[in-house]
Amino acid sequence: DAGVTQSPTHLIxxxxxxxxxxxxxxxxxxxxxxxxxxxxxGPQFIFQYYEKEERGRGNFPDRFSARQFPNxxxxxxxxxxxxxxxxxxxxxxTPLVSATYEQYFGPGTRLTVT
Amino acid sequence: xxxxxxxxxxxSIQEGENATMNCSYKTSIxxxxxxxxxxxxxxxxxxxxxxxxxxxxxxxxxxTLDTSKxxxxxxxxASRAADTxxxxxxxADSSYKLIFGSGTRLLVRP
Numbered sequence: 001d002a003g004v005t006q007s008p009t010h011l012i013x014x015x016x017x018x019x020x021x022x023x024x025x026x027x028x029x030x031x032x033x034x035x036x037x038x039x040x041x042g043p044q045f046i047f048q049y050y051e052k053e054e055r056g057r058g059n060f061p062d063r064f065s066a067r068q069f070p071n072x073x074x075x076x077x078x079x080x081x082x083x084x085x086x087x088x089x090x091x092x093x094t095p096l097v098s099a100t101y102e103q104y105f106g107p108g109t110r111l112t113v114t
Numbered sequence: 115x116x117x118x119x120x121x122x123x124x125x126s127i128q129e130g131e132n133a134t135m136n137c138s139y140k141t142s143i144x145x146x147x148x149x150x151x152x153x154x155x156x157x158x159x160x161x162x163x164x165x166x167x168x169x170x171x172x173x174x175x176x177x178t179l180d181t182s183k184x185x186x187x188x189x190x191x192a193s194r195a196a197d198t199x200x201x202x203x204x205x206a207d208s209s210y211k212l213i214f215g216s217g218t219r220l221l222v223r224p
Binding site for chain 1: 144145147149154155156157158159162202204206208209210211212213214215216217
């Protein structure tokens with residue numbers, strides 16, 4: 001079975017631009033979470049979506065938004081990019097919304113903002 | 115913000131030796147999970163220990179949890195070069211998100 005997939009693998013953007021990152025969860029998983037990992041730090045929670053509804057949001061500005069589609073795939077959008085948005089963006093899926101399950105992470109999208 | 119700190123930040127050992135990493139956290143938890151990350155890529159789940167458990171084993175991994183001290187440890191026995199990676203603890207309360215520590219970078223020298 002395929003694991004969590006993310007696209008693109010790498011991305012270079014300029015300050016002020018917009019970016020869209022994509023994630024496909026493991027088949028049968030209905031919950032998708034997004035994390036930001038800045039170099040040298042642990043991942044930080046951005047969003048969780050379950051059944052197309054936002055179930056949780058971390059401490060990130062409104063420039064960050066996401067959505068989940070009927071097939072449970074998800075997009076993370078970041079507007080007005082800042083240099084500090086350079087990071088590895090990780091998507092994780094679980095069968096249900098609870099964090100009492102292990103999360104299955106994708107390989108990540110490396111975003112560089114210049 | 116990070117849930118807590120991991121100790122040490124970096125660890126270098128010889129192949130065959132044991133590696134111990136510690137994790138401290140701040141709030142009440144439902145469970146604590148350990149993940150491995152190779153070369154800044156995706157995280158791989160290693161083990162989950164629930165708040166009512168004190169010790170758990172999986173292959174060469176042994177995890178302990180002390181909720182009174184809000185701390186956990188991960189022991190990797192008989193380490194191999196392939197164990198070289200960053201290791202993160204993550205805590206989960208009854209909600210939806212994981213809160214990660216800052217990680218321990220492990221180098222296993224052949």
